[in-house]
Structure formats: structure tokens, C-alpha cells
Amino acid sequence: MTDPPVRIAVIGSGPAGFYTAGHLLKGSGAGGHSIDFEVDMLERLPTPWGLVRSGVAPDHPKIKSVTRVYEKTAAHPRFRFFGNVTFGEHVSREDLLAHYHAIVYATGSPSDRPLDIPGEDLPGSHAATEFVGWYNGHPDNTDLEIDLLSAERALVIGNGNVALDVARMLVLAPAELAPTDTADHALEVLADSHVREVVVVGRRGPAQAAFTNPELLELGELSDVDVIVDPDELDRALAVHDSDAESDITSRRNVEILRSYAERPPSGRPRRIVLRFLLSPISLIPDGRGHLGAVELARNEFDLAPGGGLRASPTEERETIPAGLLFRAIGYRGIPLPGIPFDERSGTIPNEGGRILDPTTGTPLYGEYVVGWIKRGPSGVIGTNKKDAQETVNAIFADASSGGEDLHAGGRAPQNPDAAAVERLLRDRQPELVTYDGWSSIDRHERTLGEQTGRPRVKLTRIEEMLRIAAGD
Numbered sequence: 433m434t435d436p437p438v439r440i441a442v443i444g445s446g447p448a449g450f451y452t453a454g455h456l457l458k459g460s461g462a463g464g465h466s467i468d469f470e471v472d473m474l475e476r477l478p479t480p481w482g483l484v485r486s487g488v489a490p491d492h493p494k495i496k497s498v499t500r501v502y503e504k505t506a507a508h509p510r511f512r513f514f515g516n517v518t519f520g521e522h523v524s525r526e527d528l529l530a531h532y533h534a535i536v537y538a539t540g541s542p543s544d545r546p547l548d549i550p551g552e553d554l555p556g557s558h559a560a561t562e563f564v565g566w567y568n569g570h571p572d573n574t575d576l577e578i579d580l581l582s583a584e585r586a587l588v589i590g591n592g593n594v595a596l597d598v599a600r601m602l603v604l605a606p607a608e609l610a611p612t613d614t615a616d617h618a619l620e621v622l623a624d625s626h627v628r629e630v631v632v633v634g635r636r637g638p639a640q641a642a643f644t645n646p647e648l649l650e651l652g653e654l655s656d657v658d659v660i661v662d663p664d665e666l667d668r669a670l671a672v673h674d675s676d677a678e679s680d681i682t683s684r685r686n687v688e689i690l691r692s693y694a695e696r697p698p699s700g701r702p703r704r705i706v707l708r709f710l711l712s713p714i715s716l717i718p719d720g721r722g723h724l725g726a727v728e729l730a731r732n733e734f735d736l737a738p739g740g741g742l743r744a745s746p747t748e749e750r751e752t753i754p755a756g757l758l759f760r761a762i763g764y765r766g767i768p769l770p771g772i773p774f775d776e777r778s779g780t781i782p783n784e785g786g787r788i789l790d791p792t793t794g795t796p797l798y799g800e801y802v803v804g805w806i807k808r809g810p811s812g813v814i815g816t817n818k819k820d821a822q823e824t825v826n827a828i829f830a831d832a833s834s835g836g837e838d839l840h841a842g843g844r845a846p847q848n849p850d851a852a853a854v855e856r857l858l859r860d861r862q863p864e865l866v867t868y869d870g871w872s873s874i875d876r877h878e879r880t881l882g883e884q885t886g887r888p889r890v891k892l893t894r895i896e897e898m899l900r901i902a903a904g905d
Contacts, residue, residue: 437468437510438832439849441532443519443769445475446482447814448804449538450502451821456828457508467832470510470851472532474523474858477571478515478866478898479874480506482540484814486570489597490612491604493888498814506868512851514858515866516899520770522861531854534799534828537772537781537788541764541805547589551716552760556583556724560590560598560761567601567622569615569891571898580625583756587727589713590761591634592642596651598759599630603703605656613888631706631753635732636744637669638690638709639677644813645685651705652693660706663694669709672734674742710734712746716758726754764810772800781806786824787831798831870902877901 440456442449456469479485481499488495505511517523519539528535544559546552556579565573586602588595601614606623614622634641651659670687677683690707698704710732719725730746737743765779773791775782782789786803787796803824804817812820859865866874874892881890892898 436849437470438534439470439472439532439851440534440536440828441528442471442473442536442538444482444538444540444804444806445473445480445513445515446538446540446804446817447484447498447502448540448807448817448821449473449482449536450480450505451818452536452538452803452825453511454501454505455822455825457505457510467829468510470512471508472512472514472851472854474517474519475513475515476518478895478902479871480513480515486565486568488568488814489564489601490568490614491600491608493612495814511868512855513866513868513871514855515871515902516864516895517858517862523858525769525771527857529799531849531857533832533849534801536801536803536824536828537769537806538803539766539769539806541766541779541810543765543767543779544760545763545765547713547760547762549713549715551718551724554716554718554724555579555722556756557716557758558760560588560594560759561764563598563759564594567614567618569613569618569893571893571895574615574617574893578621579757580621580627582626582723584626585629585631585753585755586627586757586759587713587753587755588630588632588759588761590763591632591636591640591709592761592763593644593647595632595759595761596643596647598761599632599705600651600654602627602630603654603657603705605654608655611887613882613891615891615893617893627757628702629704629706631708631755633711633713633729634707634709635712636710636742637672637674637734638666638707639670639674639683639687640742640744641683641686641709643686645682645689648686648689652689652696654705656701657703657705658698658701659693659696660698660704661690661694662708665709666690666694672742674734676741710744711751712744713758714746714750717752719756724756724758726752727758728752764805766806766809773797778809780809783807786827801828864899866899866902873904874898874901 442453453471456471484496544561562573562576566576588598711729713727714730715728716724717726729751731749732744733747734742735745768774773782781802783802786801788800788802790797801824803821878889882888
């Protein structure tokens with residue numbers, strides 16, 4: 433007689449969640465353990481893929497092709513997808529512990545980090561997370577109002593790939609945007625934009641920037657854009673020796689790319705991206721209408737941090753840059769889940785190797801696990817989540833291989849780990865639940881609309897419309 437499958441609930445359907453499901457369904461873990469798992473994935477939206485759908489820039493379709501891997505996982509006979517189900521609203525932690533041997537939280541870092549400076553709430557000041565969701569058609573951001581007609585200059589605060597994505601989307605030519613899956617409402621606004629200059633501002637220097645080489649190189653290939661780097665400012669920012677940056681191949685190549693931009697004379701193209709370093713915003717200044725009119729920045733200099741390494745600290749030198757738009761792209765942040773331990777400082781769920789830790793005792797809450805950004809913080813690229821997920825899955829295998837006792841220490845054995853029972857519960861709590869077949873209907877509908885206009889897809893951006901298509905109406 434074979435052992436019954438170990439049932440796992442994964443909360444969240446982004447890369448971390450799908451890599452976790454994929455590793456589990458392969459059925460073997462570290463040390464050669466072999467176990468049959470059944471995986472149910474619960475997702476707040478009717479659509480899967482997380483930031484691959486709503487975070488990757490529309491002009492980067494190759495990155496989005498990773499969903500083909502996730503589709504293979506979704507086709508596994510022991511996998512189920514339940515969309516339009518919100519953890520903490522339609523189903524509780526206690527409900528899931530009663531129906532599954534283990535829960536894996538893969539909810540990511542959906543919030544943004546604020547600047548915490550005066551004027552941050554002025555009209556014209558936006559979180560990059562909201563802007564990215566807006567042009568990607570995320571239902572939460574469909575109604576965001578972005579005034580691209582009143583401003584000719586925008587500032588993007590941050591020195592990572594999200595900052596470059598925002599800058600690039602603001603200056604792409606209509607012909608470059610047209611063949612993408614940019615949301616229709618954003619296509620119209622971006623096509624009429626009056627923004628002619630985007631200034632990307634970094635707190636630290638070019639050697640410490642978190643850009644990847646391809647993203648930085650891509651700026652120089654835009655048809656309507658000159659990339660501006662002041663050679664004197666670049667030299668000043670590189671004057672302080674940073675052994676860590678100089679030993680990193682990505683950092684060294686970034687500096688080479690930036691030097692090539694500094695040596696390239698402007699060609700008079702209609703739009704500009706200006707890359708600035710060692711500057712920190714200290715206040716946003718309103719114009720006569722009460723909207724953002726300018727940004728005051730402090731010039732930074734490097735000094736030694738207490739634990740070693742370089743730290744960028746503000747000086748008394750100030751600079752004011754007129755701008756009608758600002759996008760803060762200084763990092764994502766996790767948000768607490770109902771009943772789950774949370775570290776406010778790091779914005780993550782406290783864990784050891786993926787096992788969630790009791791905040792009082794510091795011991796693992798066996799049977800509850802975490803993966804992805806909500807586990808380690810918002811770092812790395814999509815592929816980073818594969819290795820991260822394997823670590824968590826190895827912990828699940830180890831606990832399940834002990835006979836299952838460790839999965840629910842303290843007598844919390846699941847009362848009814850039955851697939852039919854949990855589906856009945858979810859459908860009772862959320863009659864508009866969307867299965868993977870429902871998502872497939874949405875996917876086909878979007879692709880069909882896209883074929884008519886020479887685009888990969890035309891995204892549905894309203895939950896109500898998604899539910900209608902998922903139901904076959």
C-alpha cells in the first residue's frame with residue numbers, strides 16, 4: 433500500500449510560487465528523498481505569474497517567456513490553481529492548516545519603500561511600483577492617474593533595473609511601444625506624453641549601482657533617446673576606491689558602459705535620459721498649482737561605514753532640479769499576512785532556510801514555510817527564485833521524510849487533507865473562484881485580441897471582465 437500524497441498549499445503564483453510547486457511535484461529532494469506531493473496554488477488575482485505578468489517591462493517579451501516553464505508545472509496532474517481567492521479574506525491560516533500538511537507563503541513584496549521626505553505626497557509624485565503596475569495592466573493600478581502632458585522632465589529615484597524600466601517606458605517611441613503588451617489605457621497616455629527628459633538619480637556612485645549590464649546597454653539602443661552622463665561627475669563619483677565593486681564583474685562592466693555614454697556626444701534626438709550619481713532627494717517642492725514643481729537634492733560623499741565598506745552620506749551642498757514628475761524606485765517591501773509572523777524592519781517573514789520562525793521562541797513553526805521576496809527581501813532576478821525555492825523545498829522534504837510529524841509539530845495534524853473537501857470550502861467562500869481552465873480562457877482571449885493588432889496580447893485590466901471570460905460568458 434502506497435502512502436497518501438502530502439498536500440501542500442502555496443499562497444501566491446509568481447515565480448517563487450511556481451518554482452516551489454515545480455520542485456515539489458518532481459517528487460525528490462535533497463538526500464534522495466522521494467515523496468508524492470499534491471500542490472494547490474491560491475492566488476488573489478484571477479491571473480497567475482505575479483511580476484512576470486505585472487512587473488516585467490512590456491518591451492522585454494523574452495523575459496516573460498519563462499512562463500512556459502510554469503505552464504508545464506500547471507499541467508501536472510497533482511497541481512491545481514485557485515485564483516480570485518484572497519488569503520485572510522476567503523480562507524484563513526487555520527482553514528489551510530486543517531486541510532493541508534503544509535503551507536508555503538510566496539506572496540512577494542508588493543509594496544514600495546517611501547522616501548520619507550517633505551512633499552512626497554504632492555500630485556506628480558508616484559511610487560514606481562504603481563506606475564509599473566499601471567502600464568502592465570495590473571487591476572490594482574488601472575485607474576492610476578499619470579499626468580504626462582504637464583511635465584517635460586521627470587526624475588526617477590533609484591539605481592536598479594526598475595528605475596531603468598521606468599525611465600525607458602517614459603521615453604520609448606510610439607513605434608517601439610506599439611508591438612508590446614502595454615495596457616491599452618497606458619499606450620494612449622504614453623503616446624501623447626510631453627516628457628522629453630528623464631533624470632535617473634542614484635544615492636551612491638556608478639560602481640555601486642544595481643543595474644544589470646543588458647538593461648544599462650539597452651538605453652543606448654533606444655531610437656529617439658540620447659543618454660547623457662557628465663564625464664566630470666562620473667570621475668568624481670569614481671574617485672573613491674571600492675574594492676567590493678571593483679572585484680564584481682557586473683559593476684566593472686557597468687562603469688565601462690557609463691564611460692562610453694560619457695564619451696558619446698549628444699546627437700540631438702528628441703528625448704534624453706540623464707544618469708546622475710551621489711545625489712539624494714531631501715524635499716519635493718510644489719509649483720504654483722500645488723503640484724510637484726522641483727526636487728531639492730543633497731550632494732553625497734563616500735565615507736566608511738561602521739561595519740566596513742563605503743557609505744554615501746549627504747553633505748551641505750544642494751541642487752534643485754525642476755521637474756513635474758517623480759517616481760521613487762528605491763525598492764519593494766513585503767506586507768504582513770494575517771496571523772503570520774512578520775519582521776517590520778526587513779519587510780519579510782522571519783525564517784531559517786525557509787522554515788517560518790516563531791517570533792517569541794525563535795523555533796520553527798513546522799508545517800509553515802516561506803519562499804521568494806517575502807522570505808529573503810526584494811533581491812535578485814527571476815531565476816534567483818529557483819534556487820531559493822529549492823532551499824525551502826528541501827526543508828519540506830526533510831520534514832515530510834521524518835514521518836510527517838515535523839510538518840505539524842504540537843499536535844496540529846490536518847483534520848481533513850482531502851482535495852475535494854478543500855475545493856468545496858473555497859467555492860463556498862468564493863463562488864467566483866477561477867481555476868486554471870478559467871485562466872486559460874482569459875489567456876486565449878487576450879492573445880486573440882493581440883493577434884488582431886500585431887501584439888502578443890491585449891490585457892484585460894478589470895477583475896469583472898476577467899471573471900466574465902473565465903466563466904465562458
